[in-house]
Amino acid sequence: MTLITSWVESANSADTDFPLNNLPYGVFSTDALEPRCGVAIGDMVLDVAALEEAGLITLSEDAVFDVPYWNDVMELGPDAWEALRARLVSMLSNGSADQAEVTPFLIAMDGVRLHMPLVVSEYTDFYAGRNHATNVGTMFRGAENALPPNWLHIPIGYNGRASTVVVSGTDITRPWGQLKAPDAEVPRFAPCRRLDIELEIGAIVGTSTDMGDRITVGQADKMIFGYVLLNDWSARDIQAWEYQPLGPFQAKAFATSISPWIVTRAALEPFRTSTPEREKDLLPYLREPGPMLYDIDLSVIMQPEGGKQEVIARTNYNEMYYSAAQQLTHHASSGCAMNAGDLLGSGTISGPEKSQRGSLLELSWGGKEPMTLSSGETRTFIEDGDTMILTGHAKGEGYRIGFGACEGTILPATPDNFDA
Structure with a gap:
């Protein structure tokens, strides 16, 4: 078009x-x-x-x-x-x-x-980018066990907190949590030191289903009202201690930022593209009737306090293994009721190259490979005063479909108000 x-x-x-x-x-x-x-x-x-x-x-x-x-x-x-x-x-x-x-x-x-462009009914975040899941799994379990056994069969997700989904431009306070060093016998309560972003696309559910209903992938696609950029802020050191056996909790609950404009499914229609070839056949209820992803170029920008903006990663939404429609279909497959205003995070979007990784956890390889900015400063994770900006657009003939920016600046942790 x-x-x-x-x-x-x-x-x-x-x-x-x-x-x-x-x-x-x-x-x-x-x-x-x-x-x-x-x-x-x-x-x-x-x-x-x-x-x-x-x-x-x-x-x-x-x-x-x-x-x-x-x-x-x-x-x-x-x-x-x-x-x-x-x-x-x-x-x-x-x-x-x-x-x-x-x-x-x-x-x-x-x-x-x-x-905020909507009242978020409920928020669910997925783990549906293969490159990201492989990178994270390799860091923590080794390359031979990078993907969990269910990953190629099911869109993995967890229920997040709608109460802390905020619009772009909202400052984010560094969270406190339980941290445990590998050589420590017990955890301590302290501010997060390994604060991260996750580059995601958020799908906004526009119509509801009743409890007990199930939907097809084609029906799910038509239920999506539109899309936003989404940053699922992540406290990696809090997450490392708490996530087993039930997954993320406080490490993700403190903040999720979205861009202020909802880009409609109709606007993105010319940019549809297919999910990757499947290594294992999906069960019939998850099979797509047609292309369900979109060709959307994405960037991660870091701006240190008082410094200039610098692109630290570029990737594309077409790297996702599962589409938003598949995620919504799976979410409802048990009979779980879906509501207008539900927000589904895609999961971190990373490409196969180092420059295409959608989190600092991957870019610094768990903190072992610090990034050097053009100013000479280095980063493994986000420091106080840093502003993180996500941008994205689909390219048409002589035009582009953009989302506006999704940004947030990190404020220092609040003082400890708990008794020692």
Whole structure:
């Protein structure tokens, strides 16, 4: 697909994340406006709550855009999602008869504050990138036992905390936890010293299932409202002590950051690609009816306090072994009810080369191979004051579908308030 041109001139630039082909959904506010639903177009935000109030967009008998989340729109279902996108494209395309009426509802992007774009119902994180799983498994169990026996058969995941999913730009306080050195007899309670990121894509479930229901991969794909960049912040030293036998807990519960714009499945449709060839056949309920991944270039950027931004890794979402639709299908396969607003993290996205690794754990090989930045500083894990930024976009002909940035700055651990 080629660029769809718009009368919003900035949307026609090859450098914008938000051409008319994209139209991602977010929540914004200004000094004069309370948080409400908006759509990114070029360097502007379209106030769809005001458009609804003016009668220029109608999706339901009830107002759905005058709230600080997109959950109400999600629950209207795929037909309403399609109708909304068609109306927005019609309003914003070159030659639109609506231009004069719509222009007053555009607000400069640099004059708004962005908020969480949805109320996260529940959050599940997966471990579905083969390169990442192989690297981590090799570090801790050796190359011959890198992948658990179930890994090639099932999308492994764990239930995380929706309460600490935050929008890009939110500062992250270094967590405390139980740490145990290999030569220590007992653990100690202290701030995390091996703080990490995980480069992921988050899939947002748009429609619900009832307890006891199961879905196919094709049905699951249609249930996905859109995608965000996701950083599953990870305390590796806390995780090393606590994760056996039940997996991550406090090491992951302290923070997960997402980008502020939900990129719709429709916007990503031209960039579909297939999952890798299977080493072992999947059970029938997990087999895909067609391409279920997307060709999305991804970058990890580090910015030390007072320093410049530097790309430390580049990879692509097409490296995933299991798609979001397969993850959602497996999640519901037991009869687990899924809700509009559920967030599914893909798992760390790493490529086969060192420069394509989506975590510092991999980039520094467990801290044994420090990275040297252009400033001469070295890093094995994240230090206080460091800002970590994830970016991503799919490349079209003369345009790109971007997500905006997903970033967070690490603040020092709070003082110890516990008795010795």
